[in-house]
Amino acid sequence: MADLLSTIPSPAASRALSRLADVCLRAALRLAMEETGKRYHVGPVASGLAIIGVGKLGGRELTYGSDLDILFLFSEDRAIAPPTGLTVFEYYNKIAEKTISYLTTMTREGFLYRVDTRLRPGGSKGPLAQSLTAFRNYYATQARTWERQALINSRCVAGDRTAGREFSHSLLDMIYQETNETVLAGDIRAMRKRMEEERGKEDSAHYNIKQGAGGLVDIEFLVQFLQLVHGRKDRRVRMPGTYNALCALRKRKLLSPEDYQIMKKAFLFMRQLESRMRMASNQSTNDLTRDPEKLTSLSRRMGYVDDSVPAGQKLLSDYEQMRKEVRSLFDRVLRG
Template sequence: MTRLNIKDLLLAPRLDRQQVAGLLSPYGFRDPPKADANLQAMADDPSERELLADILEDLLICVSQSADPDQALNYFERFARAALNKTRLFSYLKDSPRMLEILARTLGGSPYMAEILIRDPHHFYWLTDPQVIYSGRKKREIQRELARTLKVLVDEQQQLDYLRVLKRREMLHIGVRDLLRLCSVEETLAALSILAEALISATYWICSSALRREYGIPRNAFAGFTILAMGKLGGGELNFSSDVDLMYLYATDQEEAGSISASEYFRRLGQKITGGLNEFTGEGYVYRVDLRLRPEGKAGNIADSLDGYRRYYQSRMGTWERLALLKTWPVAGDRALGREFLSMVRAFIYDLPFDRGAVEDVRSMKRKIDEQMALRKQRSRNVKLGTGGIREIELIAQSLQVCHGGQNQQLRERNTLRALAALCDRSLISAEENETLTRAYLFLRDVENKLQMVNDAQTHSLPRDHEELTICARLLGYFDDDSGLAAEQFLRQYQYHTGHVNRIFEGIFGVHGPRRFSQPT
């Protein structure tokens, strides 16, 4: 009996199910008949089929090394169908084996990124340019590209849709580089933050220009409004599918714009910016906006004056707000006003003592989180809020910063990893604790990004389904080997890191922990 070659899948007249399964079984497909159907659908033209047969073995090897081989091949068929010229695509992949690997791992790793490629196949050729794939994008590059295009587009909706299109492409670039380990976790978080800053700034420009055309402008108002980033964006450590925490600030109430007051003008500007970022059109959305960190939360003004913020913080600032304000950073509009705000809140953050009451406030916050996680049965599976998760690391860093930052200005860091390093330099955490928390933070942020890049969904929970957990583990670089199944290896590492984080957290906030918060006399 003639031994079958892998090319026979495409070139032999007809193979039975057993023969197909025999050829495809080495490549890890859960559903070989479906995989074969995808292959058969990729090329009808004889010349295209010959080209596909030439790369078939390399394609199947690359697909087998992706997080989900079945998904990768299914999306490859759809991508090939969407490509304007299959001959060009297959020839390019034949001449560029590395680009075949990039494509297969992307398609097998993230339906979100796969759909971007299928929607805009030309992005693949842009992405796989060595000057693009092997280097991160600088903020000024993105800003220049935005400025050039926005000047040409005159319609507000077209301008906002352009931001959505550019975001899609840039998220593909960041996601693929992260997936292929072409950059560190820190670089991924920074790239996501840089992109968000550029797009929020562009949205501000579009919306403020439109509002000026409608109402005119209060005297000095163009130099009197700023967008403040909070949370992960404020710290320059945004995750893959994150809301952006924003606050809107204007300089004064003592101006008018035509028939409306300055406060009404800036309220409308805040609403317009929020809508421009939030709105979902045929091109997607820019960012989901969360304004709940502003004074009074959902009940507060969407935008407020510098004096309004000052009055609130003087009378009603809570411990959680002191921690949250550590990460505040102006990302659009009048940066001088933003710096004035930072100078103003610095006193509220650091001048009040971080006493036993403040420590108990943090404990209370954590107890409430733990209760919520227990109700949802998420304490051991939520990367962000679960036991030993990201939030515990943030609470350690932020609490010690607020407590000791009044005397030590070098502790006033927005970024969590830089804050941990500064705390270590001042002997407020040990070198061992710093290393443990840093390694755990990078691991957990990597897990969080991989969970979210699958479907561009804001999830923080490990999958309960074993198959989905295995795909997550493979995304993170774990594969079945002598040390165990991929999912088991990943869970061991997850439990190792979260266990160590929780021990440090309990040590700092437990019975003997408050000595860490004692002030030097």
């Protein structure tokens, strides 16, 4: 309600939604441990197993309808003795499967969240729960740039906190490794182009405020690029969350005041716009109509009023100006 009435800023609303997801994940994991333990005559607590939140969840920047991007990992040193007939690996994977089931199963009241675990080593073909050693080996030898980007926004959200801290500490140097800035920029541009072509398609009737040119992903990728470039030497920019990282980069004078203001203003505006669009449609949508007459209700939710210029036209004009500035900045920084 506070978000709907605009009595709290967008980042505060995102933090609240992220805290709610944390609580749900902890409850689902606890229930999964209890049920699986009872089935195999093992205690209700599976020490050594942790859930790592990445992406929007890891950065505490969830919005309405966001998926939960998570990883299941276990510390070999803290793992329990598995039940007879199962390895630790197999037992923890059963708990992971049950946890996801609690979160995603459709009931009469709906479901809690969509869950995405594809950021694990091996992607959708890899085991759900993997050891800390497996993660270390993968990120030391095979991880691609986009996977390093994803782990910038990572934190332990449920389960064994010690195992979660081990994960974070062991992977930091691999995320913020010595890098060729030109190669890094090329990798990020290529991934951004692919996402735009596959998921951010726009036409004469609609913009895509997330994946489209100059949208939220431009800002997120630009911030992550600067973090990967500077984070090895300056630990103070190793900050989960786009908004927090943006502020840290400016504080460390790694962004000019002008560029910072462009990105901050556009990020806050687009995140609020995204949340209002999803509230209005009750769907996880990022498509913004280009017809200002169809934006009257949405524009008023954003605080615009009609005068000599209709509220819908004001919203559309502001968005078009911001996306233009963001894309120009993205191209300038990532093309050197």
